[in-house]
Structure formats: C-alpha cells, structure tokens
Amino acid sequence: MRMYDIIKKKRDGRFLTEEEIRFVVDGFTRGEIPDYQMSAWLMCVFYQGMTKEETTALTLAMADSGEKLDLSAIEGVKVDKHSTGGVGDKTTFIVAPILAVLGIPIAKMSGRGLGHTGGTVDKLMSIPGFSVEVPKEQFIRQVNELKLSLVAQTGELAPADKKIYALRDVTTTVDSLPLIASSIMSKKIAAGADAIVLDVKCGSGAFMKSYENAVELGRTMTEIGVLAGRRTCAVITDMNEPLGHMVGNSLELYEALKVLSLKDVEAACAKDRGLKRLVDVSLTLAAYMLAVGEEPNAAPSADTLDACRKRAVRVIESGEALDRFADFVKAQGGDPSVIYDPEKLPVAKDKIPVYPSKDGYLAYCSAEEVGMASLMLGGGRATKESTIDVTVGLELLYTLGEEVKKDEPFAYIYASENSDAEGAKARLIRAYDISETPTKVGTVILGSIV
Numbered sequence: 326m327r328m329y330d331i332i333k334k335k336r337d338g339r340f341l342t343e344e345e346i347r348f349v350v351d352g353f354t355r356g357e358i359p360d361y362q363m364s365a366w367l368m369c370v371f372y373q374g375m376t377k378e379e380t381t382a383l384t385l386a387m388a389d390s391g392e393k394l395d396l397s398a399i400e401g402v403k404v405d406k407h408s409t410g411g412v413g414d415k416t417t418f419i420v421a422p423i424l425a426v427l428g429i430p431i432a433k434m435s436g437r438g439l440g441h442t443g444g445t446v447d448k449l450m451s452i453p454g455f456s457v458e459v460p461k462e463q464f465i466r467q468v469n470e471l472k473l474s475l476v477a478q479t480g481e482l483a484p485a486d487k488k489i490y491a492l493r494d495v496t497t498t499v500d501s502l503p504l505i506a507s508s509i510m511s512k513k514i515a516a517g518a519d520a521i522v523l524d525v526k527c528g529s530g531a532f533m534k535s536y537e538n539a540v541e542l543g544r545t546m547t548e549i550g551v552l553a554g555r556r557t558c559a560v561i562t563d564m565n566e567p568l569g570h571m572v573g574n575s576l577e578l579y580e581a582l583k584v585l586s587l588k589d590v591e592a593a594c595a596k597d598r599g600l601k602r603l604v605d606v607s608l609t610l611a612a613y614m615l616a617v618g619e620e621p622n623a624a625p626s627a628d629t630l631d632a633c634r635k636r637a638v639r640v641i642e643s644g645e646a647l648d649r650f651a652d653f654v655k656a657q658g659g660d661p662s663v664i665y666d667p668e669k670l671p672v673a674k675d676k677i678p679v680y681p682s683k684d685g686y687l688a689y690c691s692a693e694e695v696g697m698a699s700l701m702l703g704g705g706r707a708t709k710e711s712t713i714d715v716t717v718g719l720e721l722l723y724t725l726g727e728e729v730k731k732d733e734p735f736a737y738i739y740a741s742e743n744s745d746a747e748g749a750k751a752r753l754i755r756a757y758d759i760s761e762t763p764t765k766v767g768t769v770i771l772g773s774i775v
Contacts, residue, residue, distance in 0.1 A: 328352065328362045335369040343382040350386035354485040360492060367489070367498040375503035380545060381552040383503065387511035388553075390485035394434070394517035399468050401430045404618040405518035406610055407509060409533065409542070411526040412696040413567035413721075417445050417475070418581035419607040419641075420614065422649040425472035426640045429618035432468045434478040434516045446477045451575035451670050451715045455659030473653045483511045505532070506545040510553070520556035520617045523547070524610055527771060528565035530692025536561065536771060543774045556621045558613055561772040562606050566690040566725050568769075569603035573704045573718015573739065575670040582667040585647040590638050599724045602769040609770050611637040624775045673702075673716040673741045678734035679750050685759035687725050687735075694756035695719065701749040702740055717741055719753065726766040729759065 326348045335341060349366060352358040375383065396403050404424065408414050421431045435445035435457075446457045457477040459467070467474040486508050493499045513521050523546055526532070527539035543559035550557025571580040584604060587593050594601035612633035616625035625633075640646045651664040663669045681687075699705055703714035720737040729735045736753060740746040 328358050328366070332362065332366050332369060335366060335373055338373050340376055341379055341382075343378075343386075346379060346382040347386040347389075350383065350390060350485050350489075354390050354488060363489070363492055364496045364498075367493060367496055367501075367504070370504060371498045371501045374501075377545065377548045377552065380503040380507055381549050384507040384510045384514065384549050385553060387483050387485040387489070387507060388515040391483055391515070392479065392481035393515045394432075394482070396432055396465075396468075396517035396519075398465050399430050399432055401428065401472075402520060402618045402621050403430050403432050403518045404520045404522065404614045405431075405433060405513055405516060406522050406524065406614060407513055408524040409509065409526050409531065411564040411568060412530040412692045412699075413569050413572045413577060413603075414524075414526075415448065415569065415571075415577040415581040416524070416603070416607045416610055418448070418578060418650070419584050419603075419646075420611045421473055421475065422585065422646040422653065423611045423637045423640045424614055424618070425649050425653070426645045427615055427636060428472060429615060430468050431473045431475075432464065432517070433475045434482065434512075435475055436478050436512075445475065447713050447715065448574045448578045449475060449659075451578050452654055452659040452663055453669075453671075455654060456657050459657060467653075467656050471649065471652055471656060473649065474657070475653070476657075478512065478516075483515045486511050502538075502542055502545055506542060506549055510546050510549045513550075514553050514555065518555065520614075520621050521550050521558075522610060522613045522617065523557065523559040524606070525559050525561050526564040527561055528563055528692065529690065530567065530696060531564040540772065540774070547774050556617050558617065558625075559774040560606075560609055560613060560770065561774075562609075563602075563767060563769045563771055564692055565767075566692050567695050567721060568606060570599045570721050571718065572695060572699045572721065573702070574713065574715035575672055576718040576720065576739065579667045579670050579672075582647070582650070582664060585641060585650060586644075588642055590641055598727070598766075599721070602724070605769050608634050608637050613773075671716045673714070673718075673739040673744070675738075675740045675744075675746070677738040677740055677746055677750065679736040679738055679753055680733070681729040681731055681735045681757065681759060682754055683759055684730050685761050686728050686763045687723055687757055688760035688764040689758035690725055691756045694752055695721070698738075698749040698752040698756065701752060702738065702744040702746065714741055714743065717744055719749075724766075726763055728763075
C-alpha cells in the first residue's frame with residue numbers, strides 16, 4: 326500500500342477499506358507517513374467526508390493505537406459519559422455519585438480543559454490533597470467497592486488521536502464531522518466502557534452551533550459506538566448560555582456540591598432557572614446512564630427514563646449522593662470535609678461586581694465569550710502548556726430572559742493578582758445583548774438519539 330494512492334482515492338471520492346485506513350493511522354503514528362501527506366489526506370476527508378463504516382474504521386484504528394483499558398475485572402455494566410464541551414458544565418460531579426449509589430459502576434478517565442471549555446480533572450484538583458492519578462489496581466478496586474473513580478486520561482490512550490488532532494489544528498481541518506466523531510469515540514472506546522451516553526452541546530458556547538449539526542454529530546457518534554459493540558445514545562442539550570451560575574474550576578465544583586446537598590430538588594429548581602437548567606441536564610444524563618446500565622440491550626422508553634429520573638432525585642434528597650462523593654474523594658487522597666463544607670474550596674479573594682450596559686432583559690448570550698472571560702482571569706488554558714488558576718472564575722446572577730438593571734451587579738468576577746480582571750469584565754459585558762422587553766427562552770433538553 327502507498328499513501329499516495331490512498332490520498333488519491335479519497336480525493337476522488339471513493340471509499341477507503343478498513344485496511345487502508347488502518348495503514349494511514351498506524352503509519353502516521355509511527356512516524357512513517359510525513360505530515361505533508363497526512364495533511365493532504367485530512368483535507369480530502371474534510372471535503373469528501375466519510376461513510377459511517379469508514380468513520381468507524383478510523384475510530385477503531387485510533388483506539389487501537391495505544392493502551393486500551395481492560396475493565397473486565399469490574400463487576401457490572403460500565404457506563405461512561407462524555408460531553409462535547411461547554412461553559413459551566415459540571416454535570417459529571419452530580420451524575421457520577423448518583424449512579425454509583427444506584428449500583429452503576431463509573432470508571433471514568435477525564436481530560437483537562439483547553440480553551441474556553443473546562444476540564445473535569447482541573448476542577449477536581451481544587452480539592453486539597455485529591456489525586457487524579459492512581460494505580461490501575463486501586464482504580465479497579467475502588468470502582469468495585471465504591472462504584473466510582475475519576476482519574477486523568479493517560480498519554481497512552483489513543484495516541485494517534487493526539488497526533489492527528491495537532492495536525493488538524495494547524496491545517497484548518499478541525500471542523501470535519503467524521504474527524505470530530507472519531508476523535509471523541511476513539512478515546513471512549515479505548516477507555517473500556519460497555520455503554521456510552523453522549524451529551525452533545527448545541528449553541529453559542531458549543532462546538533456545534535446549530536441543532537442540525539449537533540444531531541448529525543450525535544447520530545454519527547452513536548452509530549460508531551453501536552458498530553464498535555458499545556451501547557451508545559446521545560442527548561442534545563442547549564449551550565446558548567452557561568450551565569448553572571458558576572464558571573471556573575473550584576466555583577463549578579462548589580455549585581455541583583450545592584446541588585448534591587438539596588433536600589427538595591423540585592422546590593429549589595422552581596425558584597432558580599439557572600439551577601433548573603443544570604439539574605435538568607444532570608438528571609436527564611443520569612436517567613439515560615441508569616437505563617442503559619441496567620438494561621443495556623433495550624432502548625430506554627419514556628416511562629423507564631421517568632422512573633430513573635425519580636430514583637436519581639431520591640438519591641440526591643436522601644444525602645446518599647453527597648456521602649458517596651465524600652467517600653470517593655477520601656479514597657483518592659482528598660479532604661472529604663470539603664464535600665460537606667464547600668466554603669473550604671479555594672476561591673480568589675477579589676470579588677469584583679460587574680454591571681450590565683443598560684436596563685432591560687438578557688436577550689442573548691455568547692456563552693463562548695463568557696468562557697473566554699474566565700480564561701482571561703486564568704481559569705482556562707490558552708495552550709496545553711498553560712497553568713490554570715483553579716480559584717478564579719465568574720458568578721452569573723441572572724439567566725436569559727431575566728431583568729437586569731445597570732446600577733445593580735448582574736455578575737461577579739473572582740480574580741487573582743495575575744488576572745486580567747478589567748479585560749475579563751469588558752468581555753463579559755459584551756457577551757450579552759439586552760432588550761427592552763422579555764424574550765422567550767427555550768428548554769435545555771433539545772432531543773435525544775437512542
């Protein structure tokens with residue numbers, strides 16, 4: 326086989342075989358295929374696309390390029406969750422302990438944040454003493470005992486994806502649906518889960534701006550998962566404004582712990598639209614994960630999902646989810662007292678009020694710009710080498726559709742001495758449009774693919 330012939334074949338719109346795709350992935354990973362030929366191939370894929378069989382072959386080739394986690398020693402159906410990235414997305418901290426209490430093993434490898442989207446691992450590092458790197462034996466044992474462990478993704482997991490993504494980034498081929506889908510799913514498959522629930526974000530703070538593109542991505546990833554032998558489904562959720570009120574590592578963990586401390590979930594959500602959006606996404610994901618974890622061979626019905634959601638609510642209100650989170654933190658070296666007293670989490674001392682540009686109603690939010698404001702404070706990584714300040718971030722007091730007044734704060738910035746607080750403040754104000762009359766706001770759960 327020659328890379329020249331494979332490039333030409335894809336350029337002409339013909340389908341590649343599994344052997345040809347594996348030749349490309351393995352050769353590039355080993356350094357046998359030069360960047361200029363791989364760039365040409367990526368551009369051909371960008372313009373010609375891939376069939377679901379080709380995309381699945383690419384996914385499996387990347388998953389096989391390095392270490393694959395063997396979770397067979399863990400009892401039960403292992404269910405993983407993946408979000409395509411958003412702003413203020415802290416659902417893992419709510420969903421994971423709920424599922425663990427209900428007997429669904431959560432053996433999750435998570436990544437670090439890059440750009441305006443936060444990483445689960447970075448948020449966990451807010452907890453004093455917590456370790457995101459544990460030996461495999463402890464990881465397996467902990468999941469069997471507590472049904473929950475969250476650790477950092479290793480560099481050996483799907484190394485082909487890391488190398489290919491770096492080239493996509495500099496050749497403007499990131500925005501390719503089969504390349505996006507295979508990148509995400511290769512890591513999920515290599516991580517060893519039996520079932521995967523995908524949270525596909527849609528809107529101004531998401532990679533997929535339109536509902537149609539989000540559905541197409543969700544459907545493509547679901548098809549890949551099924552062809553790879555994994556029970557897979559997707560939920561399409563709104564990201565036209567941040568999820569919840571807090572943006573930033575320790576602040577998001579703080580908000581998640583407040584959710585897990587609720588004694589009456591319905592009453593709390595009735596009074597707070599921002600909280601309701603966060604809880605709705607979390608409970609929806611928990612319901613799907615519980616349903617496929619308990620009956621992996623059946624598509625969850627509306628009645629099943631409703632029953633699973635109610636079970637998840639009871640686990641929160643009983644305090645069991647909070648207790649399981651504390652046990653998990655203690656098992657990985659963290660201070661469990663923080664879970665019951667989140668005021669102990671490290672937060673930047675400078676709390677700066679931010680005032681809206683005028684009176685009116687919040688009509689539009691560029692959630693990505695809100696995320697970038699947090700990044701300017703030091704709460705995100707501009708590059709993979711950047712250092713994150715887990716103490717900084719934003720508190721958003723109002724959500725879309727709500728009234729704001731120019732002489733009253735509509736947000737707070739938590740800044741450190743190294744933060745560009747003024748730049749972040751200006752960016753946050755510009756992220757919102759304000760109208761004279763209330764605007765209609767949509768639901769946070771937009772659809773599903775099962």
